[in-house]
Amino acid sequence: MISNSAQFELMSEFRAKCKKHNLKMTPQRVTIYQELVKAKDHPGCEDIFERVHKKFPDISLDTVYRTLSTFADIGVINQVEGYGEAKRYDPNTGRHHHLRCLKCNSIVDFQDTTFNNLRIPKSVEKSFVVNNIKVILEGLCKECAKK
Numbered sequence: 376m377i378s379n380s381a382q383f384e385l386m387s388e389f390r391a392k393c394k395k396h397n398l399k400m401t402p403q404r405v406t407i408y409q410e411l412v413k414a415k416d417h418p419g420c421e422d423i424f425e426r427v428h429k430k431f432p433d434i435s436l437d438t439v440y441r442t443l444s445t446f447a448d449i450g451v452i453n454q455v456e457g458y459g460e461a462k463r464y465d466p467n468t469g470r471h472h473h474l475r476c477l478k479c480n481s482i483v484d485f486q487d488t489t490f491n492n493l494r495i496p497k498s499v500e501k502s503f504v505v506n507n508i509k510v511i512l513e514g515l516c517k518e519c520a521k522k
């Protein structure tokens with residue numbers, strides 16, 4: 376979840392990164408990015424398409440897909456780790472962890488400094504360079520647990 380001031384910061388970061396990578400700030404690109412930043416659900420390409428399509432009826436699913444891939448390439452968004460289903464995108468490129476509901480597929484951000492500083496097992500250290508620790512807790516969200 377991203378606060379208003381953080382959203383503002385993300386927008387200026389977005390502009391700077393696009394400039395750095397010579398990516399033109401088209402209204403479509405800006406809208407796609409804004410929809411992502413507003414979203415709290417780690418949306419997939421089709422979700423974003425549906426939201427952007429209202430503003431730009433001519434935009435194609437393919438354009439949205441390619442734009443999201445470009446955004447991920449230049450590091451303004453992240454692709455959410457998936458299990459072979461459609462890709463989901465995350466506008467929060469800062470350090471955080473995910474709660475993933477196995478029933479409704481919702482993905483919610485959470486912060487935890489203990490998880491950020493998890494100790495890497497010795498056996499892993501020998502064979503793997505860890506760049507980032509991201510914890511995914513799988514289970515049932517409040518809504519799904521009620522049912």
Ligand SMILES: [Zn+2]
Pocket residue numbers: 476477478479480481515516517518519520
């Ligand atoms: Zn759920």
Ligand SMILES: [Zn+2]
Pocket residue numbers: 417465467471472473483484
């Ligand atoms: Zn996230």
